[in-house]
Amino acid sequence: MTTDDKLTIKPGMPLRGTTSVPGDKSISHRAILLGALGNGATEVRGWLAAGDTEATLGAVQALGIQIDRHDTHTLTVHGGTLKKPDQPLDFVNAGTGIRLAAGVMAGQPFESVLDGSYQLRRRPMKRITEPLQAMGAHIESTDGKCPLTIKPAVLKGVRYEMNVASAQVKSALLLAALFADGPTTVVQPGPARDHTERMLSSMGAQIVVEGNDVTLTPGAQLQPMNLTVPGDFSSAAFLIVAALIVPDSDITITGVNLNDTRTGLLDVLLEMGGNIQVTETGLEAGEPIGDLRVQSSQLRGTTVGGDMVVRMIDEFPVLMIAALNAQGETLVHDARELRVKETDRISVMAGELRKLGAQIEEREDGFRIIGQQRLMGAVVDGHDDHRVAMSLAVAGLAAAEMTVVTDARCAGDSFPGFAETLVSLGGGMLPQAVE
Ligand SMILES: O=C(O)C1=C[C@@H](OP(=O)(O)O)[C@@H](O)[C@H](O)C1
Numbered sequence: 149m150t151t152d153d154k155l156t157i158k159p160g161m162p163l164r165g166t167t168s169v170p171g172d173k174s175i176s177h178r179a180i181l182l183g184a185l186g187n188g189a190t191e192v193r194g195w196l197a198a199g200d201t202e203a204t205l206g207a208v209q210a211l212g213i214q215i216d217r218h219d220t221h222t223l224t225v226h227g228g229t230l231k232k233p234d235q236p237l238d239f240v241n242a243g244t245g246i247r248l249a250a251g252v253m254a255g256q257p258f259e260s261v262l263d264g265s266y267q268l269r270r271r272p273m274k275r276i277t278e279p280l281q282a283m284g285a286h287i288e289s290t291d292g293k294c295p296l297t298i299k300p301a302v303l304k305g306v307r308y309e310m311n312v313a314s315a316q317v318k319s320a321l322l323l324a325a326l327f328a329d330g331p332t333t334v335v336q337p338g339p340a341r342d343h344t345e346r347m348l349s350s351m352g353a354q355i356v357v358e359g360n361d362v363t364l365t366p367g368a369q370l371q372p373m374n375l376t377v378p379g380d381f382s383s384a385a386f387l388i389v390a391a392l393i394v395p396d397s398d399i400t401i402t403g404v405n406l407n408d409t410r411t412g413l414l415d416v417l418l419e420m421g422g423n424i425q426v427t428e429t430g431l432e433a434g435e436p437i438g439d440l441r442v443q444s445s446q447l448r449g450t451t452v453g454g455d456m457v458v459r460m461i462d463e464f465p466v467l468m469i470a471a472l473n474a475q476g477e478t479l480v481h482d483a484r485e486l487r488v489k490e491t492d493r494i495s496v497m498a499g500e501l502r503k504l505g506a507q508i509e510e511r512e513d514g515f516r517i518i519g520q521q522r523l524m525g526a527v528v529d530g531h532d533d534h535r536v537a538m539s540l541a542v543a544g545l546a547a548a549e550m551t552v553v554t555d556a557r558c559a560g561d562s563f564p565g566f567a568e569t570l571v572s573l574g575g576g577m578l579p580q581a582v583e
């Protein structure tokens with residue numbers, strides 16, 4: 149491991165000033181995958197150039213789609229007919245990339261193999277293969293894990309009641325539905341992020357949303373998009389919690405996606421007493437965006453469960469840090485999905501935070517934290533999981549001594565420039581360890 153794999157955090161330095169965050173990861177994956185299906189050139193600005201999204205971009209290029217990179221964040225996707233790839237498509241660590249692509253590949257007239265890293269090979273794929281098979285897809289896998297071999301098949305429209313609230317499952321089915329012989333209705337148990345619906349609708353797809361039911365009727369020719377990707381709320385989340393817990397902080401984050409299906413953490417932090425001012429500034433890529441001013445606050449514990457969970461599914465690792473700094477009890481339930489992300493985020497976070505002296509009660513579907521715990525400094529492991537590495541770094545900002553997060557290069561899977569952004573706000577973060 150080189151020193152680049154480490155983040156060294158000096159605690160207690162207030163965060164002040166104005167910044168933005170990189171483009172939304174979910175929308176950046178979709179801009180490539182959906183752009184590839186459009187009838188012409190999709191123009192994308194503010195694209196997130198990060199580990200996960202670069203993997204999707206590479207896979208779509210391997211399917212014969214021309215993508216012109218004008219600069220790191222600006223590109224043109226020349227949509228059209230997909231071609232049989234010469235080798236397995238490698239989605240590296242990106243669950244979103246592989247699951248959404250599986251929906252597209254199920255409808256193609258050629259065989260493809262979808263694969264990824266050791267981490268992705270551990271994650272459950274039956275949640276997409278079973279409903280896609282119910283549509284008639286021909287998918288082979290071992291024990292419901294990738295690699296997935298997807299063969300040509302005739303797809304039929306179905307009504308599918310999802311048993312897990314997941315935007316990836318919903319999106320895989322809606323994308324396969326584009327190639328089916330009749331309408332498909334996906335019934336969600338809760339309001340999972342709706343970027344696929346918004347983007348397909350902007351491309352002219354026949355898509356109707358009624359409560360938690362989404363129906364896609366195939367047949368419309370998809371038009372190319374022209375979009376600017378808004379800032380990723382899930383990246384802003386680390387800065388928000390950092391500013392709340394480090395005394396004397398006062399930051400503004402501009403141009404953040406405020407889609408209600410993504411901002412559960414905002415509601416929870418406001419409920420916890422966080423001083424956060426939200427100013428909506430308009431629409432970008434069909435999504436509401438705005439600026440967030442965040443000032444240090446004395447937080448109070450809270451309870452999170454039910455429909456709130458899917459609205460903040462990627463933010464629980466950093467919620468743990470807020471909870472450790474809050475007065476009283478924070479209780480999270482209905483969040484067992486955290487156990488099948490890049491890592492088991494309940495157990496990995498609890499284990500690493502214990503190294504910092506934290507007391508956390510792990511529960512099968514969540515956790516319980518009694519707050520206002522002053523953490524000490526320690527060497528902790530990011531476990532090659534970007535949300536874990538960045539959450540541990542935020543914990544270090546409010547600890548009593550220096551913290552080193554190892555295996556932290558993965559921050560670049562979703563938030564390239566994370567350390568530099570914190571440094572630009574005055575946070576005590578060095579991108580490299582002091583040896
Ligand atoms: O559709 C998406 O872009 C995502 C959906 C979520 O996964 P699930 O669908 O598994 O909840 C989330 O955790 C992931 O980071 C991005």
Ligand SMILES: C=C(OP(=O)(O)O)C(=O)O
Pocket residue numbers: 200241242243244245462489490535562
């Ligand atoms: C779980 C995540 O992403 P994915 O499922 O795309 O790997 C995440 O970004 O936290």
